[in-house]
Amino acid sequence: MTATSRSLSFALKSATVRSSSGHFLRELxxxxxxxxxxxxxxxxxAARAIAEQAMQESPFYRRLYGERGIDPRILDDPRRWAELPILDRATVKAHSGEFATPxxxxxxxxTALTGGSTGEPLRTLHDARVPSLALAWRMYSWWGIQPYDDLARIGRWSFGRMDAVKNTIAWWPTRQLSLDAAVISEETMTEFHRAVTRVRPRLLEGYVGALLELADFLERRGLRIPGPTAVATTAAPLTAPVRARLEDAFEAPVHDEYRGSEFGWMAGECDRQDGLHIFSDVRRIEVVDADGRPAPPGEEGDLVITDLRNRVFPMLRYRNGDRGILRERSCPCGRSLPLMEPPQGRTIDVLHLPSGASLAHRLTALFSAHPESVRLFQIHQQADASLTIRVVPGPGERSRRHVEDAVEDLRTRIRHEVPVRIEYVESLPYTGGKTKYILSDLPAVVPQAPTPPPDTPSVRA
Structure with a gap:
């Protein structure tokens, strides 16, 4: 089907069955x-409104604000927003049953499930009445991608067989390809490359580590991905060497985006590739120092996020564990959405198996089916490639059974290629306020930027 036909089909859906998405996109x-x-x-x-609603309808916020004598009417002065308490993952997890509103x-x-960068499983709720996919469509438009364009993804976008059929019907005539980043192998990448070559999607989107795996695969096989207009990365820092490596491999500009299971999309690069635009019309992103005080632009601190649209499970001033820096200047692209530096302190967590297959980001959700059964966990790949999973179990009687079942699923997923051991511990060490949930004693593979030809300027025009 031609681009014109897909455009007309999308316009029709945006006016009928997906009218809320179309309206929201125009608003954004x-x-x-x-x-x-x-x-x-x-x-x-919007911040004042969500705080008032949370205090009135959420048992958790009603109690928290009441105990501290906080009245949302103080937000008549927006400068007093910083007086609201900051929440952390442990608090949300411990009281998650009290967050929901009527x-x-x-x-x-x-439902949103996450293992998170700290390895502490968490279950939250998203407001499904908010057509959040429109946030991605707006960001894609900055890269020359339209909502109806074909795309390919590498990450946790895979579906079961029936869900895949439903997804295909829902998005027809747009075609969406996916490669499950949980276990990437030569076989799955070969199949994915064949599909991409046949469909020729305009957007390739995926986890940084998984895209690097695909780039290495293409180089080994002497293959290429035909003609994407843009590549988008998430789930790890997009460093300059990584960006150069991916742009060389996929022959397309690479853009960074910031998202998380608790909130969905929060920020993204425009075509200038110089800082991320904060989606400040739907998210409030703050940077605070160690004492919770607002950090000035240019100063690194903890990121504190508020979802301005989630009325079913309000998330106000949530410290998500990432570090960040706000920018003061605006972007020369002309968009008024404020800028931030790419989040600091996130890691590319990929474990490698002797067969050449790799374990990627589904590890973060290893225990997401029963997050109450695990307080913290850490996966350590030893020098012999075996895996040790250290678990601080939850208090429930069935906690250890849930842990054993999840680890057995992992053993099956990797076809028992390496031993997987469980160690129950009382605590895990913290570094810089976070527990590193992936450790590896195997030699690190550092992607190298392609060497420019002689006399080629090193600064992007």
């Missing part, structure tokens, strides 16, 4: 060109 595209003071005023209004019913709720 308008917001990015608002004057900065007006955009900030709208964010302040609006968390039926099809208005979508």
């Amino acid at each position: 595209l308008a917001n990015e060109h608002l004057p900065q003071d007006e955009l900030q005023a709208r964010q302040d209004h 609006e968390a019913v039926g099809r208005g709720v979508r």
Whole structure:
């Protein structure tokens, strides 16, 4: 089907069965060109509204704010936002049963599971009434990608057989290819390359580590991905050498995006590839110092996130474990959405098996089916490639059974290629306030930037 036919089909769906997505996309595209003071005023209004709703309808916030004598009416002065308490993962996990509001019913709720960069499993809820995919569509448009363009993804986007059929029907005539990043092998990458060569998607999106695996595979086989307009990365830092490596492998500009299981999309690069635009019309991102005080632009600190649209499971001032830096200057692209540096301190966590297969980011959700059964976990690959999984179990009677079942699923997934041991521990060490959930004693593979030809400028035009 031609691009014109897909465009007409998307326009029809946006006016009928996906009218909420189409309306939201138009709103988002308008917001990015608002004057900065007006955009900030709208964010302040939305922040005050979600705080009021949380205190009135969420048992957790009603109790928390009540105990501290906090009245959301203080937010009539937006400068007092920083007086609201900051939440951490442990607090949300311990009280997750108290967060939901009466609006968390039926099809208005979508479960979000994460193991997180700290290895501490967490279950939250998204407000399914918010057509959040429109956030991605807006970001894709910055790279010349339209919502109806074919795309290919490498990550946790895989479906079961029936869900895959439903997804294909829902998105027809747009074609979406996927490669499961849980276990990447020569066989799965060969199949993925064949599909991409046949469909020729305009966007290739995936986890940084998984995209590097695919780049290495293409180089070994002397293959290429035909003609993507853009490549998008998430789940790990996009360093300059990694960006250069991927752009050389896929022959397309590579863009960074910031997202998390608790919130979905939060920020993304535009075509200038110089800082991430914060989606400040739907998320409030702050940077605070060790004492929780706002850090000035240019100073690194802890990222604190607020979802301005989630009315079923409010997430207000949540310290998500990442480090970040806000920028003061605006982007020359003309969009008024503020800028931030790429999040600091995230890692490319891929474990390698002797067969050449690799274990990637589904490791973060190893215990997500029963997050209450695991307080913390850490996966350590020894020098002989065997895996040791250290677990601080939860208090439930069935906690250890849930752990054993999840680890057995992992053994099956890797076809028992290496031994996988469980160690139950009382605590795990912290480094810089976080537990590193992936450790490897195998030699690290550092991607190298391609060497430019002689007399080639090193600065991107």
